[in-house]
Amino acid sequence: MSSTSKESLLALIREYYIHNNHDNNPVIQIENWEEVMEIASKHGVVGLCLESLERLPKESRPAKDTLLNLIGITTQLEAQYNLQLKVLRKLSDLFHKNGITTILLKGYSLSLNYPVPNHRPSGDIDLFLSDGRRADELIKALGIEVKQNEEKHSTFSFNGIHVENHATVICELEHKSLSNVERFLENELKEHSVFDDVSGCFLPSALFNAVYLPLHLGGHFVYGGANLRQILDYGLMVKESTAGSIDWDIVKRLAEEGGSFNFICCLNGICIEHLGIGSEHFPDWKRDRNLEKKILDDVLTAHSAASASVFGKVKRFIENRWKYKLVYGKENHTKGFFLRIRSWFIWKWGIGRNNVWDK
Numbered sequence: 001m002s003s004t005s006k007e008s009l010l011a012l013i014r015e016y017y018i019h020n021n022h023d024n025n026p027v028i029q030i031e032n033w034e035e036v037m038e039i040a041s042k043h044g045v046v047g048l049c050l051e052s053l054e055r056l057p058k059e060s061r062p063a064k065d066t067l068l069n070l071i072g073i074t075t076q077l078e079a080q081y082n083l084q085l086k087v088l089r090k091l092s093d094l095f096h097k098n099g100i101t102t103i104l105l106k107g108y109s110l111s112l113n114y115p116v117p118n119h120r121p122s123g124d125i126d127l128f129l130s131d132g133r134r135a136d137e138l139i140k141a142l143g144i145e146v147k148q149n150e151e152k153h154s155t156f157s158f159n160g161i162h163v164e165n166h167a168t169v170i171c172e173l174e175h176k177s178l179s180n181v182e183r184f185l186e187n188e189l190k191e192h193s194v195f196d197d198v199s200g201c202f203l204p205s206a207l208f209n210a211v212y213l214p215l216h217l218g219g220h221f222v223y224g225g226a227n228l229r230q231i232l233d234y235g236l237m238v239k240e241s242t243a244g245s246i247d248w249d250i251v252k253r254l255a256e257e258g259g260s261f262n263f264i265c266c267l268n269g270i271c272i273e274h275l276g277i278g279s280e281h282f283p284d285w286k287r288d289r290n291l292e293k294k295i296l297d298d299v300l301t302a303h304s305a306a307s308a309s310v311f312g313k314v315k316r317f318i319e320n321r322w323k324y325k326l327v328y329g330k331e332n333h334t335k336g337f338f339l340r341i342r343s344w345f346i347w348k349w350g351i352g353r354n355n356v357w358d359k
Contacts, residue, residue, distance in 0.1 A: 005035040012052040014276035033062035044229030047119025081118035087161045092200030101130035104201040113236040124162045133357040167356040177330040206241035218327035235271035248283040259329025266292045
């Protein structure tokens, strides 16, 4: 993908979506709409592009075929969003009737920060429940298979939607340096989540998201699966948060303790420099513009299609040492490699698997 198309995509988001410009000035000239839309599709921002196109003058819009394809994809996003919300409500009602508190991670809760929530792609449903073990039993009683193929959650399919029932928020068994961060995140969920009438779930606080989202994004970034929508999730969450709801001193302390502070500084810088989110929403932390650009270029290159074999994972892990140091700065890269391989064997074959609820 050309750098021009990547810059065009960022311009669409920055000038027309983030700034919400209606005066069609400056006019964005895009040379290769098909390539821009291909990048947008890979990075989960097609729906956002459609909103941007509505603000462009007719002479600057793509050809009819491209526009119709874009409308079709966005219509599918809207339908999937509505389906996921219905499934989420059914699950939260089921658990509520059985005395289980349902807290939703990411997904629908982050979509509420977007001007058009159902244009944000819907993926898995990630839940943190007051009694995850009992919730699994309730799902099994419905004749639904529940699997434990990772160390931090169980999984099942409910009405066609993949659901992750989290025993922990992050995979601290892979990252020992994040143990205190995990304790903070769990306490923050239990003490400061707010009930949402539409979904029937409790939604996390802005402070929780400010600590959690960079780590979640960082985990994908290290292993080649990060995307632009995840950066937007973080940036828009910060932008739309109530003034004073994020204690940046706490965020900094936990980030320094876990070794991800430089990464979060860069993430803030990307949101300001490349997505156009006002600097007034972020703390005045150090900037490294070269590193910010390196991170963004890496994300936009979309390495997630790399081999899923053991050899492919080893090769990618060695190549991504700089990323590992940036996100997990307090951990040994070699030890982290073996812990990652161990998790891969657990996921693939169940070797060494423990019950996720036996913490």
